[in-house]
Amino acid sequence: MSLRTLEGFKFSTLKTPVHLLDPRTKFLLVIAVLVPALLFANIYVMIALLLSQVPLLFVGKVARRWALSLRAGVFLSALIFVVNLFTGSYLSAIALTLRFLVLLTSFSLFFMTTSPDDLGLALDRIGAVRWLSRRWLGYPNALSFTFTTAVRLVPTLAVDAQTVVDAQRSRGLELDKGNLLKRVRNYIPILIPLLLIAIRRSLELAEALESRGFPGKEGRTSLFQLKLRPVDYSIIAVSLAIIGISFWVYFHYKIPVL
Amino acid sequence: MITLEKVSFTYRSGQRALQEIDLNLEGGDFIAIMGENGAGKTTLAKHLNGLLKPSQGRVLVDGEDTRKVSVARLSRKVGLVFQNPDHLLFSETVKDEVAFGLKNFGFAPEVVHNQVMRTLEALGLSEYAETSPFLLSGGERKRVALAAILATEPDYLILDEPTIGQDYQQKERLRNFILQLYSQGKAVVMITHDVEFVAESNPKVILLSQGRIVAQGPADSVLSKDELVKKASLVRPQMSRLFGELTKYGLPSDVVDVHRARILLEEKLSEAKVRVAQNS
Numbered sequence: 387m388s389l390r391t392l393e394g395f396k397f398s399t400l401k402t403p404v405h406l407l408d409p410r411t412k413f414l415l416v417i418a419v420l421v422p423a424l425l426f427a428n429i430y431v432m433i434a435l436l437l438s439q440v441p442l443l444f445v446g447k448v449a450r451r452w453a454l455s456l457r458a459g460v461f462l463s464a465l466i467f468v469v470n471l472f473t474g475s476y477l478s479a480i481a482l483t484l485r486f487l488v489l490l491t492s493f494s495l496f497f498m499t500t501s502p503d504d505l506g507l508a509l510d511r512i513g514a515v516r517w518l519s520r521r522w523l524g525y526p527n528a529l530s531f532t533f534t535t536a537v538r539l540v541p542t543l544a545v546d547a548q549t550v551v552d553a554q555r556s557r558g559l560e561l562d563k564g565n566l567l568k569r570v571r572n573y574i575p576i577l578i579p580l581l582l583i584a585i586r587r588s589l590e591l592a593e594a595l596e597s598r599g600f601p602g603k604e605g606r607t608s609l610f611q612l613k614l615r616p617v618d619y620s621i622i623a624v625s626l627a628i629i630g631i632s633f634w635v636y637f638h639y640k641i642p643v644l
Numbered sequence: 645m646i647t648l649e650k651v652s653f654t655y656r657s658g659q660r661a662l663q664e665i666d667l668n669l670e671g672g673d674f675i676a677i678m679g680e681n682g683a684g685k686t687t688l689a690k691h692l693n694g695l696l697k698p699s700q701g702r703v704l705v706d707g708e709d710t711r712k713v714s715v716a717r718l719s720r721k722v723g724l725v726f727q728n729p730d731h732l733l734f735s736e737t738v739k740d741e742v743a744f745g746l747k748n749f750g751f752a753p754e755v756v757h758n759q760v761m762r763t764l765e766a767l768g769l770s771e772y773a774e775t776s777p778f779l780l781s782g783g784e785r786k787r788v789a790l791a792a793i794l795a796t797e798p799d800y801l802i803l804d805e806p807t808i809g810q811d812y813q814q815k816e817r818l819r820n821f822i823l824q825l826y827s828q829g830k831a832v833v834m835i836t837h838d839v840e841f842v843a844e845s846n847p848k849v850i851l852l853s854q855g856r857i858v859a860q861g862p863a864d865s866v867l868s869k870d871e872l873v874k875k876a877s878l879v880r881p882q883m884s885r886l887f888g889e890l891t892k893y894g895l896p897s898d899v900v901d902v903h904r905a906r907i908l909l910e911e912k913l914s915e916a917k918v919r920v921a922q923n924s
Contacts, residue, residue: 546731552695553732555715556724557792558748575744578734582778586730 396451396541397501403617404446404499409508411618411625412496418625419492422632423485426641429477432484439491448498455494456487463487477643506534507612525601535591543584550579645670646692646722646800646831650701653687653855661687663855664701669800671829674822676842676863678835679852680877685835686727688852689802692833693722705800720749723798727805729789733777738769738788741777745796763795768817782809800831807838819845843867843881843900851876868898 398405404412423435443449463483470479509515509530519529551561554575561572614622635641646669653662661684669675669692677685690696691703694710703710705718726732735741739760746756764770767787772780777788786809793801803822807815815838822845826832836842842849842863849866851859851873859872866872868884880888880900887899893912899905 549726549728550731552690553726555695556693556719556726557732557745558716558719558796559744560714560716560748575732575734579731583730 396498398448398451398498399501400447402446402499404442407621408612408614408618409500409504410612411614411621412500413508414622414625416492416496418628419488421629423488425632425636427478427481427485427643428641429481429484429644431641432481432488435488436484436491439495442495446495446499448495451498452491452494455490459487459490475643481643502534502537504612505537506530507608507610509533510608511612528601539587543580546583547576547580550576645706647704648691648701649704651691651698651703652700653691653696654699661855665857667850669831669833671799671831672826673831674826674845674847675833675850676836676847677833677850677852678837678842678876678878683852683876684855685852686804689724689804689833689835692800692802693724694718716748720796721798722800722802723793723796724802725790725793725804725806727808729785732789732792733785736776737774738764738777739773741788742791742795745792749796759795763791766821767791767794783811783814786810800833801825803832803834805836806834807836807841815841837878839867839878839881843883844902846901864898864900867900
């Protein structure tokens with residue numbers, strides 16, 4: 387089980403211009419890439435979208451880790467290509483594979499350069515999230531807190547996963563032995579302990595939170611405040627423009643695959 | 645025999661966990677590995693059954709280099725009991741849990757059954773054979789984890805922090821059990837911070853600090869030396885601290901266990917009694 391695949395989505399603590407952008411700006415940028423990528427299955431559009439992100443990867447100093455996540459995506463890309471060969475032309479297969487790479491790149495760029503804490507803060511500032519959270523969970527910060535906690539626990543769970551694998555291998559379990567069905571079954575002794583550890587930990591976390599007075603008073607404050615800078619505004623403007631133009635083109639022209 | 649030759653290990657993160665460890669482990673050995681948190685104890689344990697391979701040097705298990713043999717095959721001989729039972733328990737019943745290793749090693753069903761029952765009996769778990777391991781207490785789960793490894797009868801048994809979460813009577817039982825194992829010719833390695841447990845069991849002690857072996861020898865000579873014990877972020881056992889204060893009465897300073905302390909004190913007291921009788 388290769389946990390290195392996740393490397394391409396793990397936050398890196400750097401202070402590059404890309405890292406310093408407001409998380410909301412970066413998220414809008416992701417959407418600005420997503421919208422044309424999903425509206426047009428055109429090879430040139432995909433290549434342009436892919437290339438437009440390359441400078442950001444280098445400025446954010448995450449190009450090497452992006453390459454890592456691409457390597458992990460090779461298998462899935464091949465699968466997408468083959469499946470689409472059967473259902474359409476080879477050109478559309480290429481376009482759809484490229485679309486997958488575009489999505490992979492933009493999400494991986496976002497997660498690699500946005501700290502989970504910033505993400506939580508950003509979520510907290512979105513009115514709809516606060517309203518939903520209050521309606522469902524009775525507390526405006528609950529949803530964003532749940533999200534941050536989940537993200538925060540991923541690396542911890544990865545360590546646990548490694549230990550469980552080690553423990554079961556010490557009992558003679560060989561993960562890559564047997565036919566396909568056997569191999570899938572081999573993972574049962576890994577998944578059950580992991581699941582139980584996660585459940586037990588979340589119960590403990592809930593008790594620890596309650597004993598420290600969570601959720602506390604209405605309107606929790608934050609030490610760090612998000613602030614949109616001029617760069618952010620200009621990127622937001624560009625993103626909105628791309629989204630707008632994409633929809634306009636989509637409704638007025640028919641874009642071919644090539 | 646397990647032989648470690650100048651074993652060094654560096655994690656992928658660049659953290660150097662072990663540096664030039666030399667160690668021999670034979671049947672009948674009882675070794676306690678002690679040291680501060682992060683000293684490399686668990687890393688060392690994972691080298692013994694090939695879960696980790698040395699970056700430099702080599703580990704030989706009965707003459708086989710761990711880099712060339714599968715973990716499954718080494719686990720047949722080297723039983724490694726992990727610290728946290730939650731990392732390995734997954735079966736519906738305690739019986740199935742203990743049988744898992746035996747089945748993996750390809751034993752016949754009746755052998756598996758007999759072996760499981762015998763192991764549960766030995767660890768006082770027979771009554772839980774049909775219980776879900778998740779319904780047991782922390783200490784009991786830990787014993788199930790131990791049973792799961794013991795059932796395969798490894799020649800070398802490695803225990804990572806076996807005394808955590810065990811009450812004193814259970815610890816006493818564990819001690820007797822270990823004693824039984826190494827007097828049967830098995831090798832037992834115990835990783836622990838439990839100074840008192842080690843003092844009472846009197847194994848050979850290996851002190852690790854920052855990935856190096858800083859001292860080794862019988863428990864009473866290692867654990868009674870303040871400067872050594874401090875290096876591994878431990879404190880001397882109570883008996884050693886007591887006898888350290890009593891040297892002016894002609895008592896030795898390297899006493900760490902109750903048994904030897906009792907013999908020495910009885911001697912001194914009866915001498916004193918005789919002297920009082922003579923004086924009066």
